[in-house]
Amino acid sequence: MSKPTFVCIHGAWHSPACWDKVKAILETHGYECICPALPSTDSVPPKHDFTEDVEMIRSTVEKLAEAGNDVILVTHSYGGVPGGQALEDLDKESRHKKVLIIPSQNSPTGTRDGMAESMKTDFEAGVITVGPQDAKGLFYQDLPDETVAELARNLRPQSIGCWWSKTTYAAWRYIPTTYVVCTEDAPTTVMAAEYLVSTAQASEPNMVDTVIRRAVGHSPFFSQPEWTAGMLREAAGEKVEQS
Known part of the structure; x- marks a missing residue:
């Protein structure tokens, strides 16, 4: 059988370039890896909600x-919100897709509910930004300061409307799902991730078949790209020796 295609979705404030190291490793092992850009990131004017993100992900997978490809959808952080929504009616027993666990829900419009203090909200401009001084604590806990400074220069404004978008479909209920808990992430984020996992696995139906806990910060594609690529290859059915 041919190898599946990875579709890797970045999170808020980032770009497809965050997957470059992992993409290169996967390609050396014979995988196609597609990393599209979310329309809601660095958008002028900002998007009112996550609709265009959902449509972009869905059209890519469709x-x-x-074309006859098996697809594994890989979503990071915010990318799991539109990613999970985008797969409605695309679940097939012959395909394997991996999505972040997000319940069907939404945040109240016009509030900062669920946002960290380091997420600076400009309601008039319609964006949320993260400054260089907050990048390490929010995204890059296990990276050296000089690397963090370089990465922080590439952070982009995120459309605030995405935080108030309502999800109506939870792909993890119907599609085989792997969830990675990054245990060196911010403590509150780890607590939220563990809550999402436990709540999902306690509900029915659910297809959360694999939960991986790894001592890594919020962005393992930067700090541990070899492990991240190996984990994805395992999700594709390979036997991979991981350290």
Whole structure:
């Protein structure tokens, strides 16, 4: 059988370039890896909600599926919100897709509910930004300061409307799902991740078949790209020796 295609979705404030190291490793092992850009990031004017993110992810997966490809959807952080929504009616027993666990819900419009203090909200401009001084604590806990400073220069404004978008479909209920808990992430984020996992696995239906806990910060594609690529290869059915 041919190898599946990875579709890797970045999180808020980032770009597809965050997957470059992992993408290169996967390609050396014979995988196709597609890393599209979310329309809601660095958008002028900002997006009112996550609709275009959902549509972009769905169209990418649909085109690959229609061409006969098996697809593994890899979503990071915010990317799991539109990613999980985008897969409605795309679940097939012959395909394997991996999505972040997000319940069907939304945040109240016009509030900062669920946002960290380091997420600076400009309601008039319609964006949320993260400054260089907050990048390490929010995204890059296990990276050296000089690397953090370089990465922080590439952070982009995120459309605030995405935080108030309502999800109506939870892909993890119907599609085989792997969830990675990054245990060196911010403590509150780890607590939230563990809550999402336990709540999902306690509910029915659910297809959260694999939960991985790894001593890594919020962005393992930067700090541990070899392990991240190996984990994804395992999700694709390979036997991989991991340290």
